[in-house]
């Protein structure tokens with residue numbers, strides 16, 4: 270029996286835990302901040318339910334084979350009390366978060382060789398603790414190598430497609446580049462498509478081009494065609510469509526992953542001597558919007 274503990278059973282964590290719990294060879298425990306009785310996830314394949322063990326007190330946790338972390342990036346340090354009780358010498362830790370800094374955020378909490386950074390493309394939303402809608406088919410990318418391949422194998426009996434990539438750096442930066450545009454609707458609180466004009470396009474283009482330039486300096490391959498299609502997606506963003514989690518978190522008055530999403534472009538741009546004025550201005554404005562912003566640097 271493979272033992273798995275998932276820290277952070279929100280939209281992503283709850284969906285992943287529910288899928289893994291369908292496999293009888295896994296013993297899944299959920300480490301929650303807010304308790305719930307069971308998981309009910311409406312997936313593209315229908316409703317799946319699970320009743321994993323739900324812990325809310327880290328001292329009740331015991332060592333496991335795999336820890337999966339699906340908190341927001343700014344809650345990385347809050348996982349320490351759980352990790353203190355879940356880690357054994359063999360435990361591997363998968364970080365399922367947006368951004369490109371999985372290793373950096375957890376290097377002081379987990380031996381780096383045992384960290385598996387995970388990029389997930391799986392749009393999901395939580396309506397209440399344990400109640401989640403998975404909107405589309407899920408795809409997971411991890412780095413090639415034994416840890417990444419073993420992690421991907423956990424999903425073999427699920428409807429989530431998981432695979433290991435030799436060029437994981439590009440996988441992560443392509444996702445970040447696609448996500449980078451979300452800062453604009455998060456600021457304007459409306460879709461970009463209906464108000465698209467050359468000035469707005471110049472702002473969106475600046476955000477995306479800066480992200481791609483920094484990503485390339487970090488070693489990612491980001492085709493110019495991907496940059497153009499990301500801008501085109503922004504030009505077609507329909508009124509009423511989801512502006513993504515930054516937008517949703519701002520509307521809800523929650524903290525935002527602004528540092529992991531756009532602040533990182535500015536920070537790593539400075540490291541490489543790449544100017545990132547558009548991201549810097551928009552990050553500064555969003556931080557000044559009054560919405561809570563927790564620096565993860």
Ligand SMILES: NC(=O)c1ccc[n+]([C@@H]2O[C@H](COP(=O)([O-])OP(=O)(O)OC[C@H]3O[C@@H](n4cnc5c(N)ncnc54)[C@H](OP(=O)(O)O)[C@@H]3O)[C@@H](O)[C@H]2O)c1
Pocket residue numbers: 276277278279280281282300301302303339340341342344347348365366367389390391392393394395398514526
């Ligand atoms: N949602 C998506 O569609 C999507 C898609 C791709 C990637 N992502 C990325 O996936 C990551 C998770 O996003 P999400 O949308 O799943 O966020 P979320 O719904 O807010 O879930 C985060 C979960 O972490 C829990 N948490 C925070 N601190 C904790 C602690 N100390 N101990 C235990 N649990 C703790 C929260 O507890 P509470 O229940 O008390 O709030 C919540 O259940 C983010 O990096 C996000 O950018 C999300």
